[in-house]
Amino acid sequence: MAWHTITEAQKLTGKSRRTLYRDMATGRLSWEPEGDSARRLETSELIRVYGELKPLAQPEEKKQAHADTVNGTPDTALILAELKALREEMAELRQAMRLLEYKPDLPPPDTPGTAEIVPNEKPIPWWRRSLFRQ
Template sequence: MASITVNEAAELVGRSRRTLYRDMKRGNLSFTTRRDGHRQIETSELERCYGALKMPEPDTLSRDSGTASDDALIAEIRALREELAGLREEVAQLRRLPAPEDKVLTPASAARDASHLFTAEMAALRRR
């Protein structure tokens, strides 16, 4: 089982830290001491001494707060969802497009491209 701190143990068994320290001093509750001097308690030892552990309540968000910041966050979430839907549609449209053809470089097309580059360079030099 897991080793936990005295604070965590007190929360799990629903007792005070003082009670746990008292039971450790009396020898009723086993523990180990870390190098830094803090005590660690095995969860199985807690169950042996105090019975079933109380699981902490998960933190839940309150839906009744109704503050302005909540309204702003909800509006932002809606805007982001709309933007996401638009982007998904755009991606779907792009996927429907035919794949681009690879340009095959033949000697004739290479010479034509070189000729165009040469002509453009010469025109640029004449303008100077």
């Protein structure tokens, strides 16, 4: 017969992990080591101790996207039109942001009426400052 892991045995018997390990420790349920720390149980042993097993394999349902947004539905055209309008609006907003952020360049220093810009001197670090200010 087939061999099962503890997790599979839990699903087949409906018993808890603790119950399975307790029955293995008392000798009620026989098992074989699998690798260094795993155990495996035979199907016939599970049937002998716990009776009829639950069906393990259940049919998997076909996974499908939301039924309302499948390609070809009438709402698809509406969604695509709204998406296009939103993209156009975003482009307009980006253009408006660029205009708002526009800063004209400073006039060249040789033009009359403009003051010469002097870079600020770096402040003196606290450890170089005089203790007694004058």
